[in-house]
Amino acid sequence: MAIDPQFQDNREKVDTHEGHDVWGPVEEPEKLGIHGTHVAVDFDLCIADGACLEDCPVDVFEWVDSPDHPESEKKADPANEAQCIDCMLCVDVCPVDAIDVDAGRA
Numbered sequence: 001m002a003i004d005p006q007f008q009d010n011r012e013k014v015d016t017h018e019g020h021d022v023w024g025p026v027e028e029p030e031k032l033g034i035h036g037t038h039v040a041v042d043f044d045l046c047i048a049d050g051a052c053l054e055d056c057p058v059d060v061f062e063w064v065d066s067p068d069h070p071e072s073e074k075k076a077d078p079a080n081e082a083q084c085i086d087c088m089l090c091v092d093v094c095p096v097d098a099i100d101v102d103a104g105r106a
Contacts, residue, residue, distance in 0.1 A: 002098075003098055004034075012024050020081055031044055032044055039084045046072065048076065050076070053076055057087060058083040059080060086101060
């Protein structure tokens with residue numbers, strides 16, 4: 001199962017975190033929602049393998065703790081999504097398809 005590319009239509013914005021939107025549902029610690037809009041990471045799919053952090057040429061992602069989440073205890077947060085250059089490397093390297101980059105969204 002991959003991130004829903006239509007999440008803005010199918011989910012409600014429920015919060016902000018580190019300057020980006022969070023799309024629900026959020027029911028901590030099991031459900032953490034999607035973080036970001038232009039660069040969106042489904043925290044419920046993210047397994048924290050680190051490929052996106054390693055490959056992003058402009059350091060869009062930062063680690064955040066997600067204690068007791070069933071997939072991983074940390075997540076790749078798009079804390080600097082405004083820096084994204086739409087290279088799509090993060091999308092290409094994510095082993096669980098948890099990332100969506102949409103040049104049409106801001």
